[in-house]
Amino acid sequence: MVSGITPSGQTETLFLRGSLVPILVPPLEFSDAEGVLRGTQCFKINDKNNLSSLYDEFTKHARRKRPWLTPSGHGTFEEHRDLFLKELPKKLQKKASRSESPKSAITTPVTKAALPAPHPPPLRSGEAHKEFKRLVSELRAALAKLPxxxxxxxxxxxxxxxxxxxxxxxxxxxxxxxxGFIKAEEAWEFNAASTGRVFSPTKASQHNRDVYRILKELSDLLSNAPPAFHHEYERQNDHPANLRIFPFWDTHDLLSEGEPGKETAAFRR
Structure with missing residues (x-):
């Protein structure tokens, strides 16, 4: 087993049969390997002779010998060794830079911009009414583009x-x-008069995505509107301002084109 030991204490290991071959990575020296590795033969990754000795160790243990891993391929190994030693300082410097960057990220102080934005102030009744009318009108126009x-x-x-x-x-x-506007599927439970299928809108169409966006904005508005808005709405319409109830859709003519409720009656069984 060949194990590279770095200054940070990390190891990179390659398994061979039968023995442990520690390799020291600069700036570590032999004196730094004392302790748990006392009495164990170590190699230095930036030492030409040590790399040649390591090559000999590989040659002994290799089962499927490749040309560079045989005595006849020694010249090829030396070329790779010399090129490796030439490029090693740059590689070590690059690796050291990468290992230091997370530390700087950890110590970066948290700025005010990183803090979550405060919740917007609650809407006043007048503001809610104005925004409500705008979104309902926008929703009606978006739905009118769909079958x-x-x-x-x-x-x-x-x-x-x-x-x-x-x-x-x-x-x-x-x-x-x-x-691509809707998706139909078999129903688990269904009315005997139905076909046994149910359907729901998709998000494949941009028209559908527009409707989903407006519905989300309108739902958020109704959730944040003050009690005064809801009291006034229920007084005028005799039902809550809530997208989950059918009278809301009829009141604002979101489904039909001029006669609320007429074209949806066949679905309310």
Whole structure:
């Protein structure tokens, strides 16, 4: 076993049969190897004669001898040895630089920029109403670019569930799935009147990704809006401002095009 011992105490080991051959890496000297290696023959990696002796050790133990690892290949070994010794100082310097860099990274003080940003101040009711109207309008426009069956999929997805496919919608579902807007799959439990499949929106389409983004922003807004906003909304609409309930989608005409609830009635069974 050939083991390289570095100043940092790390070792790089190559296994041979029967013996341990420690190799000292500069700036380590023989005197540094006393202790656990006392009485063990050591080699210096930057010593020409030591490398030649190490070559002889390899020659003794090699099973499948390659040309450079035989007495007839000694000249080839010497060429590689001399080139190795010539390039060794640069390699050692480069290795030392890499081993020192993590230390500097560890001691780097934490700056204020590295600290997490503080939470934004809570919205006022007026600000929440204005932002709410903007996001609802943006969501309605984004959904209008998608087929109705995909809008239905988003309404159910907002409720953490999947829409049920009925026979009269099978063609629309197949078409939307073919175009990459939705994914249909067999349902574990299903209505006897259904086809036994459910479907949900994908993120393959940029139009779908736009809707997902707006839904996330709108959900965050409703979570952070003050109680006064929600009291006023429920007084006016008789239902919570919540994307998870179907009346919210009907109230803001997010699915149909002019007659809220009409085109989604067939899905509410």
């Amino acid at each position: 109705m069956i995909v809008r239905i999929a988003f309404m159910y997805d907002a409720n953490d569930t999947k829409a049920t496919e009925y026979p009269e919608h099978k063609k629309d579902v197949n078409d939307a799935e073919y175009r």
